[in-house]
Amino acid sequence: AYDIGLHGVVYQVNKWDPKQFDWTKKLADADYVGPTCQYCHMRGGHHNVQRFGTVYTSMGMSMADRGAPIWNEKRDRWVSVCDDCHSPRFARELLQALDEAVKDAGLKYRETFKVAEDLLRDGV
Secondary structure, eight states: OTTTSHHHHHHHHHTTOTTTOOTTSOGGGOOOSSOOHHHHHSGGGOOOGGGGOSSOTTOOGGGOOTTSHHHHHHHHHHHHHHTTTSOHHHHHHHHHHHHHHHHHHHHHHHHHHHHHHHHHHTTO
16 A cells, blocks of 8 residues: 555655655654655554554454544554645544555455355355
8 A cells, every 4th residue: 555655656756865864863863755554553662553553452443442442542652753845634534544444345345255265165
């Protein structure tokens, strides 16, 4: 998703330009033209990429309890990363759109898996 999204495209186009991505600097000191995976998921030097994820570890979107305090904590943490460059409103709207896309993808995955399962049962 990152590679085909706006941030990933900016990275792919500019990653070899030292004026855009100076890899000699620590991440916290860098002023990149766009965020890398590490910028968002390893914020503040944390090496646990799940820390800035939007769902529980090892849980799909459909299994997440959206009323749980950890759900809101993760969402707020996610928005705090995005609002380095974007407004909090934009970040929350994008997060909601991503939630919907993940739910749709999950449905398509289950549909595809069912087709493959049926083909296997039919000996194909």
